[in-house]
Amino acid sequence: MRPIRWGQVLVAAVPALFIGYFFLYPLIRILTLGLSELNVGFDGVEARLFHIGWFTVWQAVLSTVLTVVAAAPMTWAVSQFEFRGRKLATALVTVPFVLPTVVVGAAFVALGWRNSVGAILVAHIFFNIAVVVRTVGALWSRLDPDLHDAGRVLGASEWQVFRTITLPLLRPAIAAASAIVFLFTFTSFGVVLILGGFRYATLEVEIYRQAVTLFDLPLAAALAVVQLVGVTATLYAYSRYQERHTSTWALRAEADRPNPRGRARFLVGASVIGTLIALSIPVVVLVARSLRGVAYAGLFRDDPVVGTPIASIGNSLRFAVIASVLAVLVGVMASSVITGSRGTISRWFDLTLMLPLGTSAVTIGFGFIVALGEPVDLRASFWLIPIAHALVAIPFVVRSTVPTLRSIPTETREAARVLGASPGRVWREIDLPIVTRAALVGAAFAFVISLGEFGATSFIARPNTATMPVMIVRLLSRPGSASFAMALALAVILAGMTAMIVLWIDRLQFGEIGTF
Amino acid sequence: MRKFLTVAVVVAVAACGAEEAETPDTLRLMAHDSFAGSVSEETFAGFTESTGIGVEMIAAGDAGSMVNQAALSKDNPLADVMFGVDDTFLSRAIDEEIFAEYRSGLLGEIDDQFVPDTDLVTPIDYGDVCINYDKSWFAEAGTTVPTELDQLRDPALAGMLTVEHPATSSPGLAFLLATIDEYGEDGWLEFWSDLKAGGVGVVPDWDTAYYSDFTPYGGDSPMVVSYASSPPAEVVFASEPIDEAPTGVVAAGCYRQVEYAGVLAGTDYPQAAGELIDYMLSVGFQETVPLTWFVFPVNEGAELPPEFVEHTTIPTDPARLDPATIAENRDRWIDEWVGVMEG
Numbered sequence: 043m044r045p046i047r048w049g050q051v052l053v054a055a056v057p058a059l060f061i062g063y064f065f066l067y068p069l070i071r072i073l074t075l076g077l078s079e080l081n082v083g084f085d086g087v088e089a090r091l092f093h094i095g096w097f098t099v100w101q102a103v104l105s106t107v108l109t110v111v112a113a114a115p116m117t118w119a120v121s122q123f124e125f126r127g128r129k130l131a132t133a134l135v136t137v138p139f140v141l142p143t144v145v146v147g148a149a150f151v152a153l154g155w156r157n158s159v160g161a162i163l164v165a166h167i168f169f170n171i172a173v174v175v176r177t178v179g180a181l182w183s184r185l186d187p188d189l190h191d192a193g194r195v196l197g198a199s200e201w202q203v204f205r206t207i208t209l210p211l212l213r214p215a216i217a218a219a220s221a222i223v224f225l226f227t228f229t230s231f232g233v234v235l236i237l238g239g240f241r242y243a244t245l246e247v248e249i250y251r252q253a254v255t256l257f258d259l260p261l262a263a264a265l266a267v268v269q270l271v272g273v274t275a276t277l278y279a280y281s282r283y284q285e286r287h288t289s290t291w292a293l294r295a296e297a298d299r300p301n302p303r304g305r306a307r308f309l310v311g312a313s314v315i316g317t318l319i320a321l322s323i324p325v326v327v328l329v330a331r332s333l334r335g336v337a338y339a340g341l342f343r344d345d346p347v348v349g350t351p352i353a354s355i356g357n358s359l360r361f362a363v364i365a366s367v368l369a370v371l372v373g374v375m376a377s378s379v380i381t382g383s384r385g386t387i388s389r390w391f392d393l394t395l396m397l398p399l400g401t402s403a404v405t406i407g408f409g410f411i412v413a414l415g416e417p418v419d420l421r422a423s424f425w426l427i428p429i430a431h432a433l434v435a436i437p438f439v440v441r442s443t444v445p446t447l448r449s450i451p452t453e454t455r456e457a458a459r460v461l462g463a464s465p466g467r468v469w470r471e472i473d474l475p476i477v478t479r480a481a482l483v484g485a486a487f488a489f490v491i492s493l494g495e496f497g498a499t500s501f502i503a504r505p506n507t508a509t510m511p512v513m514i515v516r517l518l519s520r521p522g523s524a525s526f527a528m529a530l531a532l533a534v535i536l537a538g539m540t541a542m543i544v545l546w547i548d549r550l551q552f553g554e555i556g557t558f
Numbered sequence: 559m560r561k562f563l564t565v566a567v568v569v570a571v572a573a574c575g576a577e578e579a580e581t582p583d584t585l586r587l588m589a590h591d592s593f594a595g596s597v598s599e600e601t602f603a604g605f606t607e608s609t610g611i612g613v614e615m616i617a618a619g620d621a622g623s624m625v626n627q628a629a630l631s632k633d634n635p636l637a638d639v640m641f642g643v644d645d646t647f648l649s650r651a652i653d654e655e656i657f658a659e660y661r662s663g664l665l666g667e668i669d670d671q672f673v674p675d676t677d678l679v680t681p682i683d684y685g686d687v688c689i690n691y692d693k694s695w696f697a698e699a700g701t702t703v704p705t706e707l708d709q710l711r712d713p714a715l716a717g718m719l720t721v722e723h724p725a726t727s728s729p730g731l732a733f734l735l736a737t738i739d740e741y742g743e744d745g746w747l748e749f750w751s752d753l754k755a756g757g758v759g760v761v762p763d764w765d766t767a768y769y770s771d772f773t774p775y776g777g778d779s780p781m782v783v784s785y786a787s788s789p790p791a792e793v794v795f796a797s798e799p800i801d802e803a804p805t806g807v808v809a810a811g812c813y814r815q816v817e818y819a820g821v822l823a824g825t826d827y828p829q830a831a832g833e834l835i836d837y838m839l840s841v842g843f844q845e846t847v848p849l850t851w852f853v854f855p856v857n858e859g860a861e862l863p864p865e866f867v868e869h870t871t872i873p874t875d876p877a878r879l880d881p882a883t884i885a886e887n888r889d890r891w892i893d894e895w896v897g898v899m900e901g
Binding site: 072075144147148151152235236240241251253254255256257259334336337340346347348349404407408411412415416419421422500501502503504505506508512515516518519520521522523524525526527 | 586592594598615616623630631637650723763776788795797805852
């Protein structure tokens with residue numbers, strides 16, 4: 043019998059307890075409460091619900107495909123070549139991801155893009171393009187260039203090499219990014235409300251409407267179950283796919299990228315500049331409108347009603363640091379469990395960690411209320427906000443670290459074992475250096491997710507702490523030209539901070555990244 | 559170890575003692591985000607000074623979300639006092655039995671129109687949802703500002719108005735209720751179908767209507783559904799100091815929203831909770847209400863700040879519907895409205 047390895051038990055227990063207590067338990071409590079009162083027999087609402095379910099699925103599929111396609115040129119350019127401003131460009135792509143929906147919605151409306159499915163799809167691409175660029179780029183930059191060169195030498199065209207060699211090797215990362223984009227757009231709320239013009243509703247919108255506006259908790263719970271089933275099925279398909287297509291070779295340490303030359307130079311320039319210009323259109327509208335009056339100066343003055351707006355930066359940073367530390371700790375532990383075990387347990391563990399991305403914010407928020415009152419009353423506590431942010435951020439850490447951990451050849455670990463290294467040492471010496479880079483990509487996302495504070499927190503009873511998005515919404519919800527300009531000015535500062543923080547995290551290098 | 563145990567026992571005893579005391583160190587006040595967001599250290603300083611009790615704010619989303627959270631946690635309440643239920647959510651809150659009865663001694667200072675026929679909640683403020691218009695747009699176009707709802711049936715005027723969707727917006731629902739009050743069950747849908755024919759704009763929320771569609775902010779609509787307090791806010795929150803509000807209030811088709819506070823059933827400190835409600839009704843607090851939350855005080859003794867006297871019109875006969883009627887019919891009204899507007 044093998045001795046119990048307490049280190050491994052601990053590594054598995056932490057993420058399991060975290061996700062179990064802060065996600066599964068509240069989810070089960072609120073759903074059972076709602077469903078216990080469900081009267082079977084929806085008089086005539088089936089047609090409407092079917093309509094909503096169908097729209098939810100097809101817009102999410104279409105949004106995901108379009109986002110991957112739109113992100114491809116930029117991903118290729120920043121992962122394959124070195125050029126001036128490469129890191130800045132990568133950081134700038136992340137900015138849309140963090141902007142509050144109300145602010146982007148206002149910019150889209152100002153451009154006349156609204157009341158159509160087209161506007162919803164464009165907004166989804168705008169928000170999610172960074173997910174693809176960063177997740178796929180991280181793997182692409184580590185593909186062994188010898189494979190590409192060998193293909194070319196053997197006479198294949200650039201396109202043939204891409205289609206037959208590069209693309210198949212990138213599949214795990216493309217699937218990972220697609221899964222995340224799909225979940226975000228499947229549960230889209232603000233974008234659909236503001237830009238859809240009421241003809242369109244996702245399940246997320248309908249759950250909110252049933253639970254909050256119409257007080258039909260049972261029907262809302264039933265819809266939440268439908269949403270969960272859809273999300274679980276997608277994730278299951280994704281994980282099966284991932285298992286079949288993970289390659290454990292052809293990776294190298296991120297090494298020197300070549301400078302683009304000739305035609306490549308032109309294509310890289312066009313990809314990067316084109317993408318950035320397209321993404322900047324709504325941001326330019328935002329900046330232009332923020333420049334009226336004394337917007338920026340006003341942020342530093344004490345406002346009798348909302349306090350000093352600029353002080354919200356400190357609150358946001360505090361939550362973001364806690365949330366990303368939590369997410370990286372739990373996420374990296376979870377990743378090592380997922381890659382360390384095989385089969386059903388690993389698959390379902392992975393899947394469960396992804397679920398918060400696809401669960402409606404109302405369901406989680408109300409779940410906290412019914413589940414977290416005892417034994418320690420965590421409802422309305424300071425900690426619940428970074429915990430909620432971490433729940434959404436953990437999947438990013440897991441998605442960016444699992445492919446990298448899986449790509450470490452088993453032989454490398456076995457060799458170390460044979461040579462007498464303990465499991466802890468093997469992890470430290472082999473996995474850790476390799477995983478650090480990937481974990482940083484996840485950390486950047488976690489930080490940015492917390493800064494942007496997704497809708498989840500608006501359904502959580504919480505202390506009266508004004509983060510930047512909260513302050514923006516507060517300023518936007520009162521009349522007055524100064525209120526409006528200050529809200530947009532704060533959004534511009536949030537965008538700028540995001541770019542700087544991502545840039546800074548990207549530049550950090552922890553130790554040597556091993557070569558093998 | 560023994561020392562540690564002693565400390566632990568003392569702490570435990572102290573904790574139990576505190577639970578039984580009549581006066582807590584702090585009271586928890588649960589409110590919707592727009593109230594909580596404007597609470598500062600000074601807001602309840604007067605209360606803490608006179609009673610020694612601090613006030614801890616809990617922000618709970620929008621009013622609907624807050625009532626739901628209170629209903630879900632009524633066995634182990636999240637707070638001692640809840641503020642911000644209005645007539646549209648009052649029935650639901652009462653049906654869920656989240657409140658304990660409390661009758662404030664200050665009710666005598668409050669206009670009867672605000673006092674509900676239950677002791678479960680106490681009125682604190684009111685606001686009138688009214689159509690706002692862009693003064694300079696109307697002056698330049700030489701168009702007369704409407705004085706009655708019926709004038710909006712003129713296609714030329716209907717196309718100049720943007721309203722919020724009643725399913726997603728509280729002022730949107732209030733304006734819908736105003737039209738029902740005005741035209742009754744038999745006529746209100748016809749009014750809306752005239753508005754639709756004239757090209758009325760519909761948007762999901764107040765900030766889109768005001769900051770994207772209203773002409774002073776670069777939109778195409780010289781009229782939007784907003785509040786009677788919006789013109790004073792335009793003056794207070796102007797980029798450059800201004801003497802006159804750029805917008806005005808159409809004093810017809812207004813709906814009066816009253817916001818209530820209540821002691822949450824299950825609180826350990828019902829008496830202190832009542833004192834907090836009294837504080838919110840007192841003239842001192844009530845006079846801070848207009849410039850903090852841009853709503854009007856219910857206490858007749860509270861004086862309005864000059865901005866509210868000079869730059870707005872308080873409608874003389876705003877619409878109001880009974881909370882029970884609203885609760886009973888809201889879903890149907892919204893569905894019928896959607897049928898007309900989106901059909």
